[in-house]
Amino acid sequence: MCFKNLPVEFDENGKAYLREGVSNPYEYTPRKDLTESQIVDLLSRNGHLKEVNFDPVTRVAGALAFHSVTDLQNRKVVETNAVATLFRGYEVILKGRDPRDAIFISSRACGVCGGVHSTCAALTLEMAFGIQPPPLGIILRNMLLAAEFLYDHPLHLFLLAGPDYSQSAVEATNPELWEQAQTTACDHSNVHGYATIGDIMTDLNPLSGSLYLEALHMTRVAREAYVILGGKYPHPETIVPGGISTTVSITTFNEYYSRLVKLFDYSKKVALIWDDVFDFFLRANPEYAKVGSRRVNMIDTGLWDDPDLYDTTYENANAWGNGRWATPGVLVDGELVTTNLQDINIGLEEFVEHSFYDSWEGGRFPTDPAGGPLSPNHPWNKETKPRPGGINWKEKYTWDTAPRWDRLAMETGPYSRMWNTAVAQKMPKSEFIEATGHSLKMLLPKAMTPELELEWHIPKDWNALERNRARAYACAYTALVAMDNWMRGMQMLRNGITEVSTPFEIPRKGTQIGVGFWGAGRGYLTHHGVFENGKISNYQIVTPSTWMASPRDPFGNMGPYEEAVLNTPLLESFSKDEDFKGIDILRAIRSFDPCMPCTTHVYAGDHTIVREVNTCACGVD
Amino acid sequence: MSSTEDRTQQADPATTALRTLITGVGYRNLRDLSAGNAVVDRLETLDWPPEVEIEDLSYGPIDAIFRLREAAFDRLVVVGANARAGRIPGESYRRRWHYEPEPPELVQARVAEAVTGVISLENLLVICAHFEALPTEVTVIEIEPEDDSWGEGFSPRVERVVENVCTHLHAQFGLTEQDP
Numbered sequence: 001m002c003f004k005n006l007p008v009e010f011d012e013n014g015k016a017y018l019r020e021g022v023s024n025p026y027e028y029t030p031r032k033d034l035t036e037s038q039i040v041d042l043l044s045r046n047g048h049l050k051e052v053n054f055d056p057v058t059r060v061a062g063a064l065a066f067h068s069v070t071d072l073q074n075r076k077v078v079e080t081n082a083v084a085t086l087f088r089g090y091e092v093i094l095k096g097r098d099p100r101d102a103i104f105i106s107s108r109a110c111g112v113c114g115g116v117h118s119t120c121a122a123l124t125l126e127m128a129f130g131i132q133p134p135p136l137g138i139i140l141r142n143m144l145l146a147a148e149f150l151y152d153h154p155l156h157l158f159l160l161a162g163p164d165y166s167q168s169a170v171e172a173t174n175p176e177l178w179e180q181a182q183t184t185a186c187d188h189s190n191v192h193g194y195a196t197i198g199d200i201m202t203d204l205n206p207l208s209g210s211l212y213l214e215a216l217h218m219t220r221v222a223r224e225a226y227v228i229l230g231g232k233y234p235h236p237e238t239i240v241p242g243g244i245s246t247t248v249s250i251t252t253f254n255e256y257y258s259r260l261v262k263l264f265d266y267s268k269k270v271a272l273i274w275d276d277v278f279d280f281f282l283r284a285n286p287e288y289a290k291v292g293s294r295r296v297n298m299i300d301t302g303l304w305d306d307p308d309l310y311d312t313t314y315e316n317a318n319a320w321g322n323g324r325w326a327t328p329g330v331l332v333d334g335e336l337v338t339t340n341l342q343d344i345n346i347g348l349e350e351f352v353e354h355s356f357y358d359s360w361e362g363g364r365f366p367t368d369p370a371g372g373p374l375s376p377n378h379p380w381n382k383e384t385k386p387r388p389g390g391i392n393w394k395e396k397y398t399w400d401t402a403p404r405w406d407r408l409a410m411e412t413g414p415y416s417r418m419w420n421t422a423v424a425q426k427m428p429k430s431e432f433i434e435a436t437g438h439s440l441k442m443l444l445p446k447a448m449t450p451e452l453e454l455e456w457h458i459p460k461d462w463n464a465l466e467r468n469r470a471r472a473y474a475c476a477y478t479a480l481v482a483m484d485n486w487m488r489g490m491q492m493l494r495n496g497i498t499e500v501s502t503p504f505e506i507p508r509k510g511t512q513i514g515v516g517f518w519g520a521g522r523g524y525l526t527h528h529g530v531f532e533n534g535k536i537s538n539y540q541i542v543t544p545s546t547w548m549a550s551p552r553d554p555f556g557n558m559g560p561y562e563e564a565v566l567n568t569p570l571l572e573s574f575s576k577d578e579d580f581k582g583i584d585i586l587r588a589i590r591s592f593d594p595c596m597p598c599t600t601h602v603y604a605g606d607h608t609i610v611r612e613v614n615t616c617a618c619g620v621d
Numbered sequence: 622m623s624s625t626e627d628r629t630q631q632a633d634p635a636t637t638a639l640r641t642l643i644t645g646v647g648y649r650n651l652r653d654l655s656a657g658n659a660v661v662d663r664l665e666t667l668d669w670p671p672e673v674e675i676e677d678l679s680y681g682p683i684d685a686i687f688r689l690r691e692a693a694f695d696r697l698v699v700v701g702a703n704a705r706a707g708r709i710p711g712e713s714y715r716r717r718w719h720y721e722p723e724p725p726e727l728v729q730a731r732v733a734e735a736v737t738g739v740i741s742l743e744n745l746l747v748i749c750a751h752f753e754a755l756p757t758e759v760t761v762i763e764i765e766p767e768d769d770s771w772g773e774g775f776s777p778r779v780e781r782v783v784e785n786v787c788t789h790l791h792a793q794f795g796l797t798e799q800d801p
Binding site for chain 2 (some may be wrong): 093104105108110112114155159160163206207216217219220223232233234235
């Protein structure tokens, strides 16, 4: 029984049904918060409260702003709101188009994760229209998306979040830590070559540090691996329903491998560098374990299909989902409550009480294709009805919606897929990765550096540092998934199997629905499509940032960013309020790897895209 | 081609020996904003002397740093659509580009944009300049867009200017009937 809040139960065959005797199973009454005038009154009576706004939090599209009220006297955050500042409306743009357009248009949702959106759209179409890719097409998809993540994770660790842990940032915000770092020896010098934590921090300095510069180079290596197989990135044009539209040979596989071995060596170093940095922070001040902390409520769709299991159907989604290299799953308070994609799907709802959208009636699809109950707020039943307005923290304040699973706020990331995979122990047999039930063991082969076994342990505390530590280990995990798939693909080529796609036709009549379950670098990704008479009639995208940057829901629960920041102690050293830089808040938010362009969509009516999308798929001001 | 700063369009044998990269930057399928890509597509079908290469650099500034460093061109010509206030849609604006160093925080912000997928002419130039990947001579040709919606093709005025830019670039750097 995985649902505690929704009235959904399961029969002896595991089929979901609505509990009998509940007249309005999905009905709810929005909770009333303090009014705006009550908040103003509260602020005026507490003179030491200070409003702190970060806008933008990240220049990834400049689309995430974060509002917080901090009590600097008691070093606490007392109020938080995550704000998605742009509406980009891909869901509106896609309506009425040819279903194949979803692959190319949704790719523009993000300049980092264009490949995952394309792939997720292709999976949606495969399910809706019954297009089965050949085994090598599935393997290639796995290899492509592994390469994409090997671009994504290092760039976050060293180019986006890394500067927050660099000498320049630490010396400015916690000089006592910097002093200590310079004389603290690293535990893993033998692998990465750094003598002290201070040496690592110096090389994390943006623009000049050698770890920063090396990451620029390594993102290129990963991208080369992608384009060798996929032809182009960002916004690949070779992802199609039923596989990929390119040809491969043993030569292209060898070229991919030559990049992969570089990433093996790099992954060894990355994991242990960040181990040393984060262990230093936690030893220097155990309070860092509270920065960005929140309940272990996580959700992930998993990814990297086993070609022997993936059959595109919703009916068999639990079976092929559980066969993935990254196991789908939901963690509630650290307990893995399901690994079934159908459970993940039927527990999903989106709420807009605090978002710039109107609500909708819903209810067109009361059940999923397997007969499981669906909420009127489920994406297949959702309508995107934008209603722009001014920000009111107690009413509507963001363009993000509030997705909830079993009415709980969930976070997602490479850590959720590793966590699920480690606990579930369902991944395909691998020469390199072992799920132990409490950890993932990863055997990185000898390349330029010796063979090395890494082990990522499910952390005791969940916080900003552990999110980034897991992301660092995810480089190794991802590289080894790529290796597993490279070996399988190579064997197919040696056996003369070269087919990478299946011809298909889009039905011009009738109604079909499909859902793409596919992980992005940042975690959970679903595309829900409804197709009628050969056109898209509804298309809904839920991204990792939709989950994590979400506003409060009608039940009063905060979104993950908001919750994590509210739990963050202000450990920064400052003597005057005006010196406060908010580094701990930023570390908390950035640990989620915020990618707002995925979440918010620029749409200016009548399918005209405003400047943000024209200059960049992500959208920059 | 209209120009505010440089109307020199004649082939110059003394300069064509320089190793030159003519490149475009932009997103495809965004009407006039795809002008840089279209110029490259059209130039690639023409004949060029061995010292002139044509390549689309829309794959991102970071990869462009490595490409430009390795190739060590003497001269770079970059074409892209760029909307700027006060300019006339459908006109092209050509200028020599010089890097005025930006504060490190701003460059870091541009790098963050670049690695997360922002493709823009200005980011490409600033980031490559910061990491000393640009040749000494850089010429920028900006096309002022008129139609910035989704789709293929251009507005009539931008269609004309794309063709003109191609004609002039080929006249300046390309092989002509007189060439051996």
